[in-house]
Amino acid sequence: MSVTRDSILEVLKTIKAPGGADVVSAGMVRALTVEDGDVRFVLEIDPSRAEAMEQVRIEAETALQAVPDVGKVSVVMTAHSAPAAPPDLSPGRPAAPKGPQKVPGIDRILAIASGKGGVGKSTVTANLAVALAAEGRRVGLLDADVYGPSQPRMLGVSGRPASPDGKTILPMRNHGVTMMSLGLMTREDEAVVWRGPMLMGALQQMLTQVQWGALDVLLVDLPPGTGDVQMTLAQKAEVTGAIIVSTPQDIALLDARKGIDMFNKLHVPIIGMIENMSTHVCSQCGHEEHVFGHGGVASEAEKLGVPLLAEIPLAIEIRRASDGGAPIVVSAPDSPQAVVFRDVARRLVAEGKA
Numbered sequence: 629m630s631v632t633r634d635s636i637l638e639v640l641k642t643i644k645a646p647g648g649a650d651v652v653s654a655g656m657v658r659a660l661t662v663e664d665g666d667v668r669f670v671l672e673i674d675p676s677r678a679e680a681m682e683q684v685r686i687e688a689e690t691a692l693q694a695v696p697d698v699g700k701v702s703v704v705m706t707a708h709s710a711p712a713a714p715p716d717l718s719p720g721r722p723a724a725p726k727g728p729q730k731v732p733g734i735d736r737i738l739a740i741a742s743g744k745g746g747v748g749k750s751t752v753t754a755n756l757a758v759a760l761a762a763e764g765r766r767v768g769l770l771d772a773d774v775y776g777p778s779q780p781r782m783l784g785v786s787g788r789p790a791s792p793d794g795k796t797i798l799p800m801r802n803h804g805v806t807m808m809s810l811g812l813m814t815r816e817d818e819a820v821v822w823r824g825p826m827l828m829g830a831l832q833q834m835l836t837q838v839q840w841g842a843l844d845v846l847l848v849d850l851p852p853g854t855g856d857v858q859m860t861l862a863q864k865a866e867v868t869g870a871i872i873v874s875t876p877q878d879i880a881l882l883d884a885r886k887g888i889d890m891f892n893k894l895h896v897p898i899i900g901m902i903e904n905m906s907t908h909v910c911s912q913c914g915h916e917e918h919v920f921g922h923g924g925v926a927s928e929a930e931k932l933g934v935p936l937l938a939e940i941p942l943a944i945e946i947r948r949a950s951d952g953g954a955p956i957v958v959s960a961p962d963s964p965q966a967v968v969f970r971d972v973a974r975r976l977v978a979e980g981k982a
Contacts, residue, residue, distance in 0.1 A: 630665075630697065631662055631665050631667070631695065631697050631698055632662060633660060633662045635695070636660065636662055636667055636692065636695075636698075637652055637657070637660070639691055639692055639695060640652050640657055640688060640691075640692075641653070642691065643684060643687050643688045643691060644684075645681070645684055646677055646680045646681070646684075651671065651684065651688065655672075656671050656672050656673060657669055657670075657671065657672075658670040658671075658672050658826065659820070659821055659826075661818065664699065665697050665698055665699035665700075666698075666699045666700045666701075666702075667692055667698060667699075667700070667701045667702070668701075668702040668703075668704075668814070668818075669702075669703060669704075670703075670704050670705070670706055670826065671684070671685055671688070671703060671704070671705045671706070672705075672706055672825075672826060672829070673705055673706070678705070678795075681705060682705070682794050682795065685703050685705055685794070686794065688703055689701050689703050702788075702813065704813055704830075705833075706826050706829035706830050706833060727863070728862065728863060728864060728865055728866045728867070729864065729865065729866065730865075730866045731835055731836065731840075731846070731865050731866075733840055733841060733842050733843060734768070734840060734843045734845075734846045735843065735844050735845065736844065736845045736846070736868040736981065736982060737845070737846045737848060737861075737865055737866065737867045737868050738845060738846070738847050738848070738867075738868055738869060738870070738871060738899070738976075738981070738982060739848045739850055739858075739861060739862075739867050739869070739870040739871070739891075739896065740752065740753040740756070740847055740848065740849055740850060740870075740871050740873065741850045741852075741858065741870050741871070741872055741873070741887050741891070742850075742852050742872065742873045742874060742880075742883075742884065742887065743852065743853070743854075743872075743874065743880065743881075743882070743883025743884040743885065743886050743887040744852050744853070744879075744880055744883040744884075745776070745852040746852075747852075747873055747874055747875045747880055747904055747905070748873060748875075748904040748905060748940075749849065749850075749852070749873040749904075750771075750773060750778045750779060750782065750849050751782065751904075751946060751947075751950050751955075752873050752902055752904060752940065752969075753769065753779070753847055753849040754769070754779060754782040754783055754849075754950060754955045755946075755950075755955045755956060755957045755966075755969040756847065756969055756972060756973060757769045757783075757805045757807075757847050758783075758803045758804065758805060758955045758957040758958055758969075759957045759966075759969045759970045759972065759973035760844075760845060760847075760973045760976070760977070760982050761803065761804030761805050762804070762957065762961070762970065762973070763970075763973050763974060763977050765844040765845055765973075765977065765982060766806075766841075766842060766843045766844045766845075767804065767805050767806065767843065767844065767845055767846075767847065768799070768805070768806040768807070768808075768840050768843045768845070768846040768847070769783070769805050769806070769807045769808075769846070769847050769848075769849065770807075770808055770809075770834055770835070770838075770846060770847070770848045770849070771807065771808065771809030771810065771811060771849050772831055772834070772848050772849060772850050772851065772857050772861065773849050773850065773851040773852075774810050774820055774827055774830060774831075774851060774857065775819075775820055775851055776851070777809045777810050777811030777814075778811070779807055779809045779811065779849060780800075780807075780809050780811045780812055781811075781950075781951070781953060782950045782951075782953065782955060783802050783803060783805060783807055783953065783955070784802050784803070784952075784953025784954055785800045785801075785802050785807055785809075785812070785953075786812075787800065787812070788812060788813065789808065789812055789813075795837065796837055796838070796839050797833075797834075797837055797838045797839065798838075798839055799838050799839065799840065800812065803954070803955070803958050806840060806841065806843070808834050808838045808840075810830060810834070824855075824856040827856050827857055827860075828856055828857075828860040831857055831860050831861065831864075832860070832864060835861075835864070835865055844982065845868075845982040848861060848867075852883075853883075853887075854886055854887060854890040858887075858890060858891075858894075859890075859894065862891070862894035862895075862896050863894070867896045868897075868899075868981060869896065869897040869898065869899035869981060870891045870896050870897070870898055870899060871898075871899050871900055871901070871902060871937065872884055872887055872888055872898060872900075872901045872902070873901075873902045873904055874901065874902075874903065874904070874924075874925050874928075875903070875904055875905045875906075875920045875925075876903055876905075876906060876918070876920050876921040876922055876923060876924035876925055877920045877921050877924065878921075878924065880920075880924075881924050881925070881928055884901075884925075884928065885928070888932065898932065898934045899934070899935075899937075899976075899981055900929070900934050900935040900936065900937040901925050901928065901929045901932075901934060901935070901936055901937065902925070902936075902937050902938050902939075902940060902972070903924070903925035903926065903936065903938070903939045903940065904940045904942075905919065905920050905940070905941075905942040906918070906920075906922060906925075906939035906940055906941055906942070907919075907922060907939070907941050907942065908941065908942040908943075909941065909943075911944070919942060920942075925939075926939070937972050937975065938968050938969070938971065938972045939968075940965070940968050940969075941964075941965060941968075943965050945960065945963065945965055946965050956969075957969050957970060
């Protein structure tokens with residue numbers, strides 16, 4: 629008998645949450661998918677009951693794995709932020725810590741952002757991470773582009789991260805970079821259909837429950853735009869600075885300015901800007917052409933008083949390397965395209981930013 633969504637829900641109704649209600653009636657089961665016998669869903673929990681809910685998660689997995697024709701079972705817990713307590717105004721009591729907190733073991737956090745999608749932000753992030761590792765830095769990469777996670781493909785990482793105790797997550801590692809991505813928890817063609825609170829919970833889990841170890845720098849590949857993930861990162865973690873990636877055309881710069889304005893409002897310094905797809909050199913005749921215009925990002929950086937970190941060419945070699953799981957800094961480290969990324973990495977290290 630084939631496994632259906634309804635049959636899975638019936639099994640989950642037998643799993644009791646703290647308080648007596650089953651997890652389905654309590655509204656904890658979210659993003660349930662059943663495909664080819666594999667079952668995936670999210671348990672949305674109260675963070676104050678995380679320890680008790682871990683046992684509930686194990687019971688749900690065990691119950692589902694006992695169902696005939698069920699294949700792999702994947703249950704991920706996420707949590708709403710606990711509601712803020714009213715302020716204690718009594719004299720003599722120290723104020724509770726507020727604002728962004730430093731993530732233990734991580735010296736610096738660099739947010740790699742763009743105003744719009746399609747400008748090559750993730751490609752820049754992957755190559756910059758590998759270039760920093762080549763400079764001897766201890767580098768982590770958090771793929772926070774939850775709707776379009778691409779870092780597993782770009783860094784040639786596959787498989788599911790392990791969790792030895794059901795609480796902490798062991799990240800993956802390749803090309804000298806320690807990496808975690810929601811893309812490792814889902815199939816490449818599976819959409820993440822989550823609302824803001826679930827996104828914020830997932831980001832906090834990937835920041836604080838992943839065993840990053842001691843890192844000199846954590847690069848965070850943000851989704852495009854100015855939304856929940858960007859705000860959560862800036863409000864929860866001490867971010868050293870942001871690097872803005874844009875193509876030179878006016879439409880991309882319009883959105884890039886909005887991203888810069890967001891970081892200014894969140895009090896995150898802009899370390900610099902990168903112009904991607906800056907120029908194209910024909911591999912047959914050597915003719916150089918500025919497909920998307922030229923100099924727009926340099927002009928914007930000058931106007932804002934921030935450095936232009938690099939002008940990266942539009943080159944098929946970069947695309948092929950990324951699709952193949954070995955960024956061009958790894959696959960062709962002496963190529964002109966790789967040298968651009970390596971120069972940025974050296975500059976960030978020299979300036980104490982990475």
